[in-house]
Amino acid sequence: MKQTPLHDEHVALNGRMVDFAGWHLPIQYPTGIPQEHLAVRQDAGVFDVSHMGQLRILGPDATPFLSWATLNDPAKLRPGRGQYSMLQNDRGGLIDDLYVYRDVDESFLVVANAANVDAVLGHLQALATAPTPGPFRVVVRDESDAWALLAVQGPSAAAKLDRLADADLTAVRKNRLVDTTLSGMPVRLARTGYTGEDGFEVFCRPVDAAAVWRLLLEAGVAPCGLGARDTLRLEAGFPLFGHELDDRSNPLCTPFAWVVKDKPAFGLEALRAGACPRRLVGLVLEGRGIARDGYRVLDEAGGEIGRVTSGTVSPLTRTSIALAWVDAAHADEGARIAVEIRGQPVVATVTPPPFYRP
Amino acid sequence: MKIPQELRFAASHEWATEPADGIVTVGISDFAQDQLGDVVFVELPDVGRTLAAGEAAAVVESVKTASDIYAPLAGEVVEVNGALLDAPEAINTDAYGEGWLFRLRVTDPEAWGGMLDADAYAAVAEEG
Structure with a gap:
């Protein structure tokens, strides 16, 4: 299994290490997924995404x-x-x-x-x-x-990074890059992320990654694993390739159709020619239980009308939320459908993501 | 990993207290809660339900996975820990205390002695 430059840091923090796409990465630290999730929603957390x-x-x-x-x-x-x-x-x-x-x-x-x-x-x-x-x-x-990549996310992320950086980060707008240094180490900061929160992704040299990581932890940024990264992105309504999107997913049938711009592009005709028998939607469940990847989505008569692609319970609201591909006839906002959880239908309402806005 | 000496265990990671007036309290071990990770939902059996030993009785669902919990002994459910419906994290923070799941009036109190003791369970947990 491949290791990121921060591998030993994760092990030293007692991260629970798993195989993720061939990389040995922490799913969580002893603090646990809900606490890591809340750290990002309420303060600041850092993720090792050097595997990207x-x-x-x-x-x-x-x-x-x-x-x-x-x-x-x-x-x-x-x-x-x-x-x-x-x-x-x-x-x-x-x-x-x-x-x-x-x-x-x-x-x-x-x-x-x-x-x-x-x-x-x-x-x-x-x-x-x-x-x-x-x-x-x-x-x-x-x-x-050539790159290590750390995502620093949360309402306090920019302020905490700003104190460490030579550049004035408050002036950096969303989706902008800035080249600066953190404690003398060259970094490229991008004001982007995958959590729905404000924050930066920090590109740095692999040789500096551990020092940058420690600098962030000393600044009070909480280490967060892949588990919280997944619950955060789901709450924010972002897709994860391999779950919501794959080689047969037409983005024009998803909430991310805005990505597709009107200009010549490879394969664009095939996308435009495709109908949307199913659409990617958000679901809020009314009952208990997590709608997990692959669970069946049912209509009132109990017939299958789709499949769940990701689901979790929001650590913030304790609501059970999911993303699912469902038949277009049942994909409108407010449509009431069900997810089959361990043999039982649990009522859900089609709700456009995000499930949470900062 | 905590394994209280006074409890008995099933290989499927449930614990049971020694029968008192024929009633045992059942929960999942500290090892099990640690493996499951943060518990977010619990499904409990109906009071009055009769369970065979090894029958699926409850579901503990964590962020990671949903896990069936089996009755470690045969008996009738006489009480469930309803507080877990609102505070399932008690299973993580206090697996042998506030995280208990249900109480059984066991059919055969002698059967408790046939469950794994703390040392035998420690060996099971060691193997995962």
Whole structure:
């Protein structure tokens, strides 16, 4: 199993280590998932997300290339800004969801899910060299080993980081990048995250990762594991590739249709041609129990009308929430359906995410 | 990991108190709660229900997973810990106290002596 530069820090903190996409990472620390979740909602927490992949897209055609390859529009990014995006196949589905940062004019940093780095890299390299509409004058290379990545999230995250950083972080707006130093260590900060809270993602050199991590812990930022990362993103209504999204998911049938911009793009016709027999919706359950990945969604007659993709109980509100693909006829806000939990139907209401707003 | 000497255990990680007037209190072990992680929901059996030894009696659901809890002895449910419905985290914080699940009037009080003692259960927990 692969280890991030923070592996020994997690072990020293008694993190409960699991295999996540081939990486040895903490699902939680002894404090537990609900407490870590609340730390991020009420104060500040830090996650090791160094397992995520970083790809460099570089060259005179970098912008037109990424514009063709991804569903959001990187041409709208000025240098120093980032955007959520998706990488589509040509069969009406997705290869991954991404964060795309433009650091300088024709150089982009693409952050991909750990499990998909190889697929994303292979797809982008193939698209770059394809004769139509390319070939594009770009280099696509894997820089994952060059970066450690820490997500610092929560209402106090910016203030706590600001005290450690040389730059004035209060002036950095959402989706912006800033290059600065933390206690002399060079870092690139992006005001983004996956929790629904304000915060920054901290790109640093792997050799500095442990020192940055300790600096944050000393500043009162709580260490948080993958478990809280999952409950937080679900409460915020964000998809997790492999659960809500996969190679057959049409983003136009999800709450993230806004990502798909009106410009020529690889595979776009297949997405546009696809109908939406099912839609990705949020569910709030009225009964007890967690609607887990793969559980059946039922109509009033008990017939299957969909499947749950992720579910949890909100540590904040104790409400049982889920994301699910359900038949379009039952996907409107307020529709009352049920989730089958251990053989029993539990009533749920279709509720557009997010389930929580800071 | 706490394993009180005065309790007996099932290999499926439930504990039971020594029968007093034929009644035992049942919960899950400290090892079990630690493995489950933070408990968020509990389903308890109906009072009056008759359970066979080893029959699924309750469900403890954590963020990670939902786990069936089995009756460690045969008997009739005489009381359940309703406080867990609002405060299921007691299973994590006090597995052998406030985290108890239900009380059984056991069919055969002698059967308690046949359950695992603390040392035997420690060996089971060691193996996971």
